[in-house]
Amino acid sequence: MNDMTPDRDDRSANLKGMGCSRKRVEDVRFTQGKGNYVDDVKLPGMLHGDFVRSPYAHARIKSINTEAAMALDGVVAVLTAEDLAPLNLHWMPTLAGDKQMVLADGKVLFQGQEVAFVVARDRYVAADAVELVEVDYEELPVLVDPFEALQSDVVLREDLEPGADGAHGPRKHHNHIFLWEAGDEATTNQVLENAEVVAEETMYYHRTHPCPLETCGSVASMDKVNGKLTLWGTFQAPHVVRTVASLLSGIEEHNIRVISPDIGGGFGNKVGVYPGYVCSIVASIVTGKPVKWIEDRMENLMSTAFARDYWMTGRISATKEGKITGLHCHVTADHGAFDACADPTKYPAGFMNICTGSYDIPVAYLGVDGVYTNKAPGGVSYRCSFRVTEAVYFIERMIEVLAIELNMDAAELRRINFIKKEQFPYKAALGWEYDSGDYHTAWDKALKTVEYDALRREQAERIEAFKRGETRKLMGIGLSFFTEIVGAGPVKNCDILGMGMFDSCEIRIHPTGSAIARLGTISQGQGHATTFAQILASETGIPADSITIEEGDTDTAPYGLGTYGSRSTPVAGAATALAGRKIRAKAQMIAAYLLEVHDDDVEFDVDRFVVKGAPERFKTMKEIAYAAYNQAIPGVEPGLEAVSYYDPPNMTYPFGAYVCVMDIDVDTGVPEIRRFYALDDCGTRINPMIIEGQVHGGLTEALAVALGQEIAYDDLGNVKTGTLMDFFLPTAWETPNYETDHTVTPSPHHPIGAKGVGESPHVGGVPCFSNAVQDAFRAFGLRHTHMPHDHWRIWKTANDLGLHG
Amino acid sequence: MIPAAFEYHRPADMADVIALLEEHGDDARVMAGGHSLIPMMKLRMAEIPHLIDLQDVAGLKGITVADGRVTLGAMVTQHELIQHQGLADAAPILREAALVIADPQVRYMGTVGGNVANGDPGNDMPGLMQCLDAEFTLVGPDGERTVSARDFCEAAYMTEREDEEVLTAISFDAPAGGYAYEKQKRKIGDYATAAAAVILQKDGGTCTAASIAMTNLSDVPVWSEAAGEALTGTTVDAAAVSAAVQAVLDDIDPVEDNRGPVAFKRHVAGIILTRAIQRAWDRA
Structure with missing residues (x-):
């Protein structure tokens, strides 16, 4: 009754399930220019919005005159805070428990802040009208330095009640936001005081920006007849946007449909809620027409969420033999004008308390002071889980500084202090429970592959040659070992605006044995349509090519918290696997009925259920799906569908070992990356080709941040790096070759053992590139120098060390 | 935008x-x-x-090399400069310089005439044309005239060209001797932190003529006559190179920007020039 049975391996290969380097199904449309991004949304009668932005970083607004702009042919409306106030939309809540001006309410607090929103029939007219809005500013003293802000009499946030607590406890100064602490400070200080060796260092992790290729934007369409609002936008969390939009506007949630179409990169930049989204909604409600807002590159760099901007001071203690005994970390965190950091509610400094890294450190303390300044708000996780790049950079620099203090090899110092395989699950001093790891194996493999000892010998020879005047190039060996903390997160301690950070998957198997699955996440280039189909293929026996994956439409997809912080695979991937298992469980009952045996007498075999001990008797998933819809089966509902909402029991902890070999031209400050080796352990590997692509992308963004990418301000709060001329976005030209490698240590608590990988290379890459630069100068007395290591700063390091003669 | x-x-x-x-x-x-x-x-x-x-205007395209004289139509693109074999033989320094201008997509569109006429001190071609002692042809209401590249730039974005004039062609004698165009930049597409155009002629072991121009180190390109003289008549030894560098440092006036402070730029200018001289001398 069945066709000739193909070989089991052939059947398995045909599924293109987990472990297969399946080609990305999305790329067919992306490589042919057939993607559908928010700016591709064009609706009849659509109007266009554009912002009047503040040229000043801190100024009082004395008046706004919109007459000339309104008089321009084609201008429909010019909205100011005064217009939004009656709707109570001139301010909006931030994800961090603060509030933020939608349009300037009496004053501006950063350059580029939104002051008025012009709505016109044509994008060009809107831009012309922006020039005609007259704003009378009175300049105020500008604070761009967080340390100065904490001393200054200048009050940035006059809207906040003096002396009142903030969202995260007491504020000790009018420009102070919070102090967030973890660990045991008293014991840590005691250990440090009595330690044999202590190394101390202050490092600035500069402000940068995720800078996705596609900037942020939205199209709002309010249908006044049926009362429904449709909102297309660049949202990494469309369901959260719907809930927030409902709470802000008073429109019931079922009357709001949020759609994230194709998204051209997010990297955290598209997690936040921006004034442009709100203004496009209000403008559509006011005009009854669809309103589009798309920011340009300069607006994106200047006003939508930045990343990093942490001043970190560390003290680390060890025995003379190099065993670490304690770690103290204090951070002064520059949050800009409003606290709009995108972190889980209970974590105003994200997961900065993962800063003990991959090391067995018995006692530690972390304190983070958040500070207001006259810079753009934000503080997103740029290709990392919440503040994890900062944490890993901190500990990986502290290890290097400690190695200098101990006069020890930094690779060996790491090895001595790694958490051992048998210590997992490992409870870290600052509270997290690491799920699994095998750091020594990964480290040894990395060092062996790059022939670490030979590299050190070559470096020593180079130093001697340099001293003899035979070369002007120094060699740096950058090391980093990182542990990420991703997959936020358990609802018991992770929420955003009160919404637990679960995620979801809903599957429908069609009668002919193909399927559609929808998830609460949204791909921004990660390839979800490819990889989630692979998980389902392995779980249900339906070929990945026969499974459609959809995300991003809140009318059709199940509720989920979105894609950022490497949470899609750890959370939605788990939901997908579990939903697939529900399908399989029902399929088993149907198969048993069709085969006239008891449920327990059939077992799953790649793409079918077979009678135990009689493999010639089976039903394929295709046959089972057909029967599910077309055959009356006693006690079983028709249809084959499943839903799973997954609340993860713990985070997942991917890790990796990176090595960078760099040659540095001491005279010009130009670094040249000779070799970069990246070993990643992300647990179970779903699609090795996509993993490799993620590693390449994350490393390239790490190279950018380490070697030049920054948002810099002058003393007056003017953005100095507002275009791609000065903001470093590497192209293929600047990108070195990467060697990738892996070990596999599955997560014990994840249904398929996967941990997430998209952000690991960024987290591990930044300290690796930075350590390579700094290592090149170690022999000449360098202890630490701040990123970004662009040409002139590297040159200055050499100059300060007297290497220019 | x-x-x-x-x-x-x-x-x-x-x-x-x-x-x-x-x-x-x-x-x-x-x-x-x-x-x-x-x-x-x-x-x-x-x-x-x-x-x-200008793209439909007749007579602005084309590269000719005849009797040792090179003429470039103003609308010749950087890409065409790179591709032209006759030009690569007659004046290879143009190809070397064009390859470090912007990126391939920009070079398909960007023209040599636009590059020099805009008067942007960051552009590479104005300095190179000074090194080559090129002449620019300007056409205006009163007809045609030529201006030496070395007299063309007055200040940033200010040139000898009148508002009603159009720069239509560039011509220069195919250079003899060794050449080098050396440029330090932060990334592809960037303007120079410092760039040097060097042409040297050698007879026996002695430098008989030298032309040196620097880019993006002042509000105009800097052709340093003194630097050329410092090398002429020498064996281009360390002392001569050092004298040429010193001469250039006396002539440039860089300003601080995101590429770095003045001290860095002056230092890099010296390094880049030294490397350009060495490469040109090796090729001479």
């Missing part, structure tokens, strides 16, 4: 171009590749009510 409204003109001959320039005066600008002008318009740093596109 949305320009103000403008009229777009696309004349087919130079007479019409000049007529439009005369009619609209300061309100009109000609556009070659557009890769400097259009961004300025989109940033609204340049408001150009009348934009005159």
